[in-house]
Amino acid sequence: MTDPHDAYRGKKVLVTGGLGCLGSTLSHELVRAGAEVTIVDSHHPLFGANRANLEGIEDRVRVNLCDIRDVDAMNHLVKDQDFLFHIGMQTSHVDSMIDPFWDIDINCRGNMVVYEAVRHHAPECYVIYAGTRGQYGVLDRVPVDESHRMQPTDVYGVNKVAAEGYGFVYHRAYDMAFCSLRVNNCYGPRHQMRHAKYGILNWFIRLAMDGKTIQLYGDGEQKRDYNYVEDAIEAFLLAGAQRDRCNGEAFNLGSGQARTLREATELVVEYAGSGAYEFVEWPPDRKAIETGDYFADFSKFTRATGWQPRTEMEEGLRRTVTFYQQHRKAYW
Amino acid sequence: MTDPHDAYRGKKVLVTGGLGCLGSTLSHELVRAGAEVTIVDSHHPLFGANRANLEGIEDRVRVNLCDIRDVDAMNHLVKDQDFLFHIGMQTSHVDSMIDPFWDIDINCRGNMVVYEAVRHHAPECYVIYAGTRGQYGVLDRVPVDESHRMQPTDVYGVNKVAAEGYGFVYHRAYDMAFCSLRVNNCYGPRHQMRHAKYGILNWFIRLAMDGKTIQLYGDGEQKRDYNYVEDAIEAFLLAGAQRDRCNGEAFNLGSGQARTLREATELVVEYAGSGAYEFVEWPPDRKAIETGDYFADFSKFTRATGWQPRTEMEEGLRRTVTFYQQHRKAYW
Numbered sequence: 001m002t003d004p005h006d007a008y009r010g011k012k013v014l015v016t017g018g019l020g021c022l023g024s025t026l027s028h029e030l031v032r033a034g035a036e037v038t039i040v041d042s043h044h045p046l047f048g049a050n051r052a053n054l055e056g057i058e059d060r061v062r063v064n065l066c067d068i069r070d071v072d073a074m075n076h077l078v079k080d081q082d083f084l085f086h087i088g089m090q091t092s093h094v095d096s097m098i099d100p101f102w103d104i105d106i107n108c109r110g111n112m113v114v115y116e117a118v119r120h121h122a123p124e125c126y127v128i129y130a131g132t133r134g135q136y137g138v139l140d141r142v143p144v145d146e147s148h149r150m151q152p153t154d155v156y157g158v159n160k161v162a163a164e165g166y167g168f169v170y171h172r173a174y175d176m177a178f179c180s181l182r183v184n185n186c187y188g189p190r191h192q193m194r195h196a197k198y199g200i201l202n203w204f205i206r207l208a209m210d211g212k213t214i215q216l217y218g219d220g221e222q223k224r225d226y227n228y229v230e231d232a233i234e235a236f237l238l239a240g241a242q243r244d245r246c247n248g249e250a251f252n253l254g255s256g257q258a259r260t261l262r263e264a265t266e267l268v269v270e271y272a273g274s275g276a277y278e279f280v281e282w283p284p285d286r287k288a289i290e291t292g293d294y295f296a297d298f299s300k301f302t303r304a305t306g307w308q309p310r311t312e313m314e315e316g317l318r319r320t321v322t323f324y325q326q327h328r329k330a331y332w
Numbered sequence: 333m334t335d336p337h338d339a340y341r342g343k344k345v346l347v348t349g350g351l352g353c354l355g356s357t358l359s360h361e362l363v364r365a366g367a368e369v370t371i372v373d374s375h376h377p378l379f380g381a382n383r384a385n386l387e388g389i390e391d392r393v394r395v396n397l398c399d400i401r402d403v404d405a406m407n408h409l410v411k412d413q414d415f416l417f418h419i420g421m422q423t424s425h426v427d428s429m430i431d432p433f434w435d436i437d438i439n440c441r442g443n444m445v446v447y448e449a450v451r452h453h454a455p456e457c458y459v460i461y462a463g464t465r466g467q468y469g470v471l472d473r474v475p476v477d478e479s480h481r482m483q484p485t486d487v488y489g490v491n492k493v494a495a496e497g498y499g500f501v502y503h504r505a506y507d508m509a510f511c512s513l514r515v516n517n518c519y520g521p522r523h524q525m526r527h528a529k530y531g532i533l534n535w536f537i538r539l540a541m542d543g544k545t546i547q548l549y550g551d552g553e554q555k556r557d558y559n560y561v562e563d564a565i566e567a568f569l570l571a572g573a574q575r576d577r578c579n580g581e582a583f584n585l586g587s588g589q590a591r592t593l594r595e596a597t598e599l600v601v602e603y604a605g606s607g608a609y610e611f612v613e614w615p616p617d618r619k620a621i622e623t624g625d626y627f628a629d630f631s632k633f634t635r636a637t638g639w640q641p642r643t644e645m646e647e648g649l650r651r652t653v654t655f656y657q658q659h660r661k662a663y664w
Contacts, residue, residue: 097501097505100444100448101441104436104440104441105441108436108441108491108494109433109437112432112433112436112487140479147481148481149480149481149482150481150482150497151500152497152501153501153504153505154501154505155444155498155501157501158494158497158498158501159440159494161493161494161497162440162490162491162494165483165484165490165493166432166487166490169429169484169485169486169487169489169490173429173485173486173617173620285505
């Protein structure tokens with residue numbers, strides 16, 4: 001795997017959702033690579049925006065607060081950009097069921113605002129889209145490769161499929177450069193720690209650090225595929241750097257080491273040095289959208305870019321706990 | 333295949349898009365079966381609404397003109413309905429590319445209005461959704477079965493996937509009874525004949541009857557799977573009648589006899605007794621969204637309900653031409 005940073009030196013890069021966990025971690029790497037970074041973020045109170053995420057690069061990025069649905073702002077912001085890492089969307093499964101119209105407005109209409117802006121005002125810009133494993137939903141088989149059909153179990157998943165689909169439609173019809181990375185469950189530093197609506201491992205870290213008891217549904221044996229945020233960000237950097245191999249393609253990310261939620265929770269409690277866990281019955285509304293074991297076949301992306309996840313869960317969780325022990329005040 | 337009509341005697345049935353080709357043909361059958369039919373239709377000038385489609389049942393159906401996005405009207409109209417045949421949507425591929433926001437507003441938000449209405453005001457109602465072969469888009473293989481992934485090539489196709497996806501999400505999460513029939517290219521009587529935005533065979537019939545020359549892109553050898561409208565409607569009746577076998581499932585329709593566009597056009601010109609055809613180069617914007625040969629594996633639906641298409645293309649086209657010769661004035 002070659003160092004992708006060189007591709008960004010002197011380039012103009014727009015990052016939507018740039019104040020959140022993925023977007024800010026990416027922005028740190030882009031600044032390090034010598035890119036001219038503009039962050040777009042809605043700063044919606046339920047999402048992951050946190051100014052503390054920019055600690056160390058505050059003066060080297062431009063931050064523009066606006067919603068991706070703001071047509072005039074987006075039309076202007078995309079101009080002359082070389083790359084658009086499009087990460088800023090509604091991300092809560094639960095909220096998409098509570099207010100499906102809100103999710104449609106952001107994740108369908110809002111995404112179309114972004115693509116229309118690129119089509120009309122930045123036709124050379126390369127869009128790298130943050131997809132999700134939630135697009136697959138009900139599974140026919142594991143590991144899941146990119147040809148697996150998509151049967152999402154929540155409105156959020158349906159709309160993430162749609163938003164990715166618009167990107168490929170615009171790629172075919174208007175030659176918009178577009179790549180989708182279907183991200184797994186991510187965890188790591190800079191993630192919001194204020195609610196459980198998304199980012200389960202980070203939420204468990206908070207509970208453990210607060211000395212609380214973590215509730216695992218059922219026997220906790222459901223397998224998930226967790227990526228440490230820095231590994232996911234390396235994938236985004238590679239997908240952007242290797243446009244000739246990634247343009248027009250969708251790729252799964254994955255860890256290669258699916259873990260049960262119970263294993264992950266045991267590690268969280270161990271590294272936090274506090275907290276506990278217990279098993280409780282599945283709440284019916286959660287059970288209804290549970291899709292069973294998930295782990296990804298990400299060999300297509302490895303073949304295209306050489307990417308491999310580097311960070312074992314033990315190491316990733318240790319680093320994450322240490323980060324929040326040092327920066328608790330900014331995230332609690 | 334048993335006669336499905338019995339299932340509808342005395343039942344309350346709502347048909348969205350009920351003034352169009354599929355919806356009105358279905359309404360005729362439902363009236364014949366003794367159902368209490370309410371038609372909802374937006375009467376949008378680009379869509380297929382035509383009062384002439386109700387000739388013979390005008391006094392035996394209730395027609396309510398409103399958009400499916402009309403929340404209060406839809407909430408009221410679904411009450412006490414036993415069946416909802418949900419056919420009324422934006423249907424033009426081309427227009428979905430010209431104004432993607434309009435398509436999103438109808439086909440994402442509007443569909444959600446319908447499902448939310450059912451969820452909250454008619455939880456026992458069984459929703460049969462008109463999907464489309466356009467959901468599949470770029471194909472890995474033919475014949476296409478229901479497990480094939482979906483890679484639509486236009487915004488319309490993406491949003492039809494989303495609208496179907498919301499239905500299955502509501503089925504799993506709220507136990508909404510839901511079935512999707514992924515309809516092929518349909519043709520037949522009662523179809524709009526005013527523009528070429530959808531319904532290609534009917535448009536060709538108009539051109540031939542008007543003595544015009546039909547232009548076929550490329551060599552006209554692209555295969556399509558055409559269903560005569562009455563066969564498609566029989567499928568809808570069966571899907572509704574066999575709720576225990578169809579609820580929660582998606583099914584392809586198909587003809588079992590894929591035909592090239594050239595073969596179909598030759599028949600059209602022959603039966604019309606006028607017109608001609610010629611080959612022209614693919615327009616780039618059409619080529620960009622062309623997906624190659626399509627034909628469906630519909631054996632899943634045959635196994636579930638016994639459905640088989642009955643009408644050979646020769647017979648279907650003959651009947652269609654005869655219909656428009658008799659009713660030209662109402663459709664031209």
